[in-house]
């Protein structure tokens with residue numbers, strides 16, 4: 586049996602020619618943002634990547650086939666479809682076997698990007714260790730994927746809905762380089778600083794790709810987390826986020842939300858509490874990450890020529 590991976594022709598050409606390519610996830614489209622913000626964001630990130638001289642490759646599973654590079658109809662389906670599946674590492678194989686359609690999270694997108702030969706990937710915020718994980722054991726598959734799969738993930742740190750100190754500890758245990766771009770503090774998604782210092786800091790895209798290549802030359806598996814702070818104009822203060830979050834967390838607890846549903850539920854509750862402010866900031870930070878990911882992909886491409 587061969588694994589059905591279908592790469593969009595322009596993405597395939599870019600990979601074969603060694604020109605810059607950036608992978609993009611789709612769980613943010615299907616589960617992370619409401620319609621029509623989700624579809625606007627999907628298009629906007631693709632345009633951002635193209636403007637930065639790289640080829641965008643949104644990833645999903647469509648009818649049991651891994652698709653790397655999507656067209657407008659697929660993105661529209663993911664943005665509007667009811668009950669589109671959220672596919673992480675554990676779900677990919679059965680989705681393929683059953684011929685299902687689903688949106689890929691960070692972990693699944695990393696696997697598909699690596700299978701296609703793409704080294705750089707942009708998202709909003711990775712999954713991590715949830716608050717109360719000492720009781721719930723809820724730790725995202727994204728963390729272990731960073732330890733396994735050689736893809737650079739550009740995100741705005743970890744979502745403030747998570748336990749950020751524990752998330753950083755697990756990444757350290759797994760030996761994942763956590764690099765903040767251009768500042769000393771580790772960002773917290775909607776806020777530029779989490780109040781924690783970043784384990785590492787780098788200031789230019791060229792060094793980021795050099796670090797990943799050094800990792801590979803050492804025979805170390807896995808990728809890197811590049812944390813990119815949200816632009817100042819779109820930032821929401823951490824106090825404000827904490828205030829919204831307290832309500833969202835108690836609502837989740839009362840309703841017994843668990844498993845895959847936790848992240849989408851909390852993001853939705855915060856969007857409501859914030860009157861949509863969390864959504865507009867989310868859009869800005871994803872685009873900003875797509876831009877930095879493109880610059881890293883451009884630096885990588887220059888090394889191949």
Ligand code: PSU
Nearest residue numbers: 612613617690691709710712725845848
């Ligand atoms: N970033 C966003 N919004 C999202 C996500 C990331 O701005 O919705 C998604 C990613 O796909 C990430 C997933 O992998 O949330 C984490 O889900 P979980 O906590 O269930 O592992």
Ligand code: MN
Nearest residue numbers: 723724725844
């Ligand atoms: Mn989880």
